[in-house]
Amino acid sequence: MKEVDEKITRNGIPSILLMEHAARSVAETVLKMNKEPITVLCGTGNNGGDGYAVARLLKNAGIRVSIISSGEPKTEDAILNRNLFIESAGRCFSLDKADDQVLHSLLVDSSVIIDALFGTGFSGTLSGRIARLVEIVNSLECTRVAVDIPSGVDGSTGRAHGLAFQAHKTVTFGAPKVGHFYYPGRYFTGELIISSWGFPQDCIDEFSSINLLSDEIASSLLPLREQNSHKGTHGAVLVVGGSERYSGAPVLAAKGALRTGSGLVYCFVPGKVLHQVRSHHPEVIAFSGRGNTGHMTPDDITDLEEIIDRVTAVVIGPGIGRNPETGDFVRKILSEASTRGKGIIVDADALFHYSNLQEELKGLKGVILTPHPGEFSMLTGKKLAEVKSNISLVQEYAQKQEVAVLLKDATTTFVSARGKTWISCYGNSGLAKGGSGDLLSGAIAGFYAQTRDIEGSVLLGAYFLGKSAERCELSEAFMQPEDVVSSFDKVFKELQSIKNSRGRE
Structure with missing residues (x-):
């Protein structure tokens, strides 16, 4: 989907607007659940930026929401959405700096946990504190929602090396990814929700080489x-x-x-x-x-x-x-x-x-x-x-x-x-x-x-x-x-x- 995003932005639609469209799709899905409090796990890239924007939209809707970040955001759009969330008096905890007991209590009390740690470009293995975070979340009796693709799943193959976020629902944007359909990615994805809102169909069709039988x-x-x-x-x-x-x-x-x-x-x-x-x-x-x-x-x-x-x-x-x-x-x-x-x-x-x-x-x-x-x-x-x-x-x-x-x-x-x-x-x-x-x-x-x-x-x-x-x-x-x-x-x-x-x- 990177090629799709790039073409859309070349055609005059700002990347920050694409992020807002993606976040709105996730927020609408979560709001229908009528559950709170909610915790959003945010990574350092644009998937994390989606998470910051989702949290802001949920907060604006009157939902109790907090963020656990894996690090400082690294892209302009992610930084902007992080700042907008904090400016709205949003609660944001650092995975590396916050007290472990505070983080654990926050997770245990959550009715919904949203995964925006890694996106479709991920390949490799979850490790360190992020791996431990995902293990804890997977063990909790809450509703788990992934943004675009569950963290730990390779979006181009569906492979996951041992550990990945176990989603009940995954909201993806524009078109589904190969990793949603092949095991173990298919198992970790749960129910797949495809949102094409804000994504011109001609751009999606140009770069989509995989057809799904229906x-x-x-x-x-x-x-x-x-x-x-x-x-x-x-x-x-x-x-x-x-x-x-x-x-x-x-x-x-x-x-x-x-x-x-x-x-x-x-x-x-x-x-x-x-x-x-x-x-x-x-x-x-x-x-x-x-x-x-x-x-x-x-x-x-x-x-x-x-x-x-x-x-x-x-x-x-x-x-x-x-x-x-x-x-x-x-x-x-x-x-x-x-x-x-x-x-x-x-x-x-x-x-x-x-x-x-x-x-x-x-x-x-x-x-x-x-x-x-x-x-x-x-x-x-x-x-x-x-x-x-x-x-x-x-x-x-x-x-x-x-x-x-x-x-x-x-x-x-x-x-x-x-x-x-x-x-x-x-x-x-x-x-x-x-x-x-x-x-x-x-x-x-x-x-x-x-x-x-x-x-x-x-x-x-x-x-x-x-x-x-x-x-x-x-x-x-x-x-x-x-x-x-x-x-x-x-x-x-x-x-x-x-x-x-x-x-x-």
């Missing part, structure tokens, strides 16, 4: 279903996967495609598991190669060429295993499907084989990779800690390989081959189960079969998986992917209702 956006992407349509109208999906060890994975992917509206779903599996797959879902057209092996071999591609021509989307990977022969099969089917213009969702162990063939397969058209962090670590050669919450790494990889990448996690990241970036915060811990990724890959394929739109189908697939988990009536520990797919119908109806409401406006 109910409204998902509803706008929902494929239209004409009443006079037939199964061929809604496309066909081919799921390629399965092995002796993992016979259920391709079935879940097939269900994902069926339950998102695909007209036909084919499922190609090794001969040894064909009977198991056929017995699961009569709507799925299951078949195998001529051999009776428990894994895919290069010879199987000849049995697939005709079916690839019939379908719109191909899912490859669920349960496919890591047999060396399977790697050559994966290379061939990816090349064949791409040459024929299909949408290709590469998941699970197909990602393992893809990682060994990255240079050869670079730039294949229509490819969507759906790794979880462990698989993305394998693809990039980076440590697991480096790939989590690392949007720039996903962007770099997607553009380098010229593929779309959906990084599955508690907060999901999608980057198109052209670099357009999305975040999805839908879902819960009920998805932390084997089979959820298989369901997702099938859902993406089902939507792609109907729309032939990579970006829209990936966003819808991620939305349906996450939202359906939230709508599932079972506990998060108990629910399974089969339960999640059963909630797809609820999500369809909710999105259609939103779409209909928007059409009536």
Whole structure:
């Protein structure tokens, strides 16, 4: 947001006025709580300046408010707002100079504590007296409000090294920050309130490169279903996967495609598991190669060429295993499907084989990779800690390989081959189960079969998986992917209702 602030000030809006707008947004949020006394924790930069201005506005509204400052303010706007607060007979205590017992009593007696210590530019670790202050505040039974982002959270990644201000509400300005959405920053943020008051939308749009998936956006992407349509109208999906060890994975992917509206779903599996797959879902057209092996071999591609021509989307990977022969099969089917213009969702162990063939397969058209962090670590050669919450790494990889990448996690990241970036915060811990990724890959394929739109189908697939988990009536520990797919119908109806409401406006 630094670039946004700078452009706004270049356009003639003083920075002190931006600070006043930000402070008013926070003050209005706190005044609605109807609680006092209030303590504001102020740092030395412009985030602290926001805090001084908030305190002044609250005091002017008749609220009992005090400030604990971590040091002397260092920017002109912060100094001005500190002086204005003191001139209004406001109480301001220095963290370094005031008696510890006085400060402790002040905090314990507070109904609301506002964090304006550090802003979005913070990176590193809270330490010393500030760390101790945050620890104490987090332990108190008061309402905690953060200004822009909780202190201790890196605004560009969401990372927090051990300790951060635990907010119940965070009021941010202009646009949300990446750190609000990725854990642990998402946990520390609490309820996010976005105030764009005083921030010209064109300035925000110019510098905002991250898009947030919402109910409204998902509803706008929902494929239209004409009443006079037939199964061929809604496309066909081919799921390629399965092995002796993992016979259920391709079935879940097939269900994902069926339950998102695909007209036909084919499922190609090794001969040894064909009977198991056929017995699961009569709507799925299951078949195998001529051999009776428990894994895919290069010879199987000849049995697939005709079916690839019939379908719109191909899912490859669920349960496919890591047999060396399977790697050559994966290379061939990816090349064949791409040459024929299909949408290709590469998941699970197909990602393992893809990682060994990255240079050869670079730039294949229509490819969507759906790794979880462990698989993305394998693809990039980076440590697991480096790939989590690392949007720039996903962007770099997607553009380098010229593929779309959906990084599955508690907060999901999608980057198109052209670099357009999305975040999805839908879902819960009920998805932390084997089979959820298989369901997702099938859902993406089902939507792609109907729309032939990579970006829209990936966003819808991620939305349906996450939202359906939230709508599932079972506990998060108990629910399974089969339960999640059963909630797809609820999500369809909710999105259609939103779409209909928007059409009536």
